[in-house]
Structure formats: C-alpha cells, structure tokens
Amino acid sequence: MDPHETEALPAAGHAEVRIVAASPEAARAVAEVLRHCFAGTEQRSYPTPGGGTRLHLTVDTETAAGTARTWLATSRPPTGAGPHAEEH
Template identity: 60%
Template sequence: MTPQEAPPAGYAEVQVVAASPEVARRVAEVLRRSFATTEQRSFPAGDEGGTRLILTVDTTRAEEPARSWLESSR
C-alpha cells in the first residue's frame, strides 16, 4: 500500500509520531490489545528527531472494549 492509497474496507492505517521510539511502541501496544494489526513500520520523524510508526489495524476483528466503541459510533 502506498501512502496515497486507502486501506481495504474494514482496515485503518494509523500513524504515531512521538519524541522517542519507546513512546511510539507503547501507543502501538495499546492498539494491539484492541485490534488485530500488521507488523509496525517505523521511520525517523523529521529533522528534529523522533519516530514515526505506522501500522494497519483490522477493525473487523476488534476485541472488547473497542468492539462496543465501534458499534456505538455507527
């Protein structure tokens, strides 16, 4: 998937930009507890430092409490 392409139906691409790789990984871990995800990809976040982490989540395979949040938001 290229940056301009939308993910398939039922999926969402999530980008986390954080000051450190550890902070980005902690956010990704929270997402993994609620959704099935792809392997994360990380990149430098620009000239100032930091980390950009990208992962794709499968919203069709959400666990609780994400499932109830998704259903109530429709």
C-alpha cells in the same frame, strides 16, 4: 499537489495509523494500546528529522478485541438509520 492525495486507500474495514513521537518508546506505547483494541499488522518505524520516531501500522477495524468490540458495536448506527433530527 499534496502527496497524500495520491496515497492508496487501505482495504475496506482497515485503517492506516501513523504515530509521531519524540521517542520510540512513546510511539510503541501508543501502538500497543491500539493492538489491544484491534487486530493489525506489524508496525513499521522510521526516524523523523530532529530525532523523533514515526510509526506506521494498519489496523483491522472489523476485528476488534476487548473493550473496542463493545464500543464499536454500540457506536455504529443501526442499519437504515438516517441522520439525527438535529443534523438536518
């Protein structure tokens, strides 16, 4: 059994993000960009085999900031919209 299958889902409107990088600085840089776009929890970091870093954070996809707010608003389909004609 895949261990990820038993993982609890994040709360509605949230997403779990895992960043794996060769250095802690690279992982933190990606996390910083995400925090500029979404509200989120404190990051948790763990070492990976071989000296890399795995960073976990939870972002609130309903509380977007800056350009992410605009992008999210325009990327969501209008309520009641069905699939596009080419998706049938």
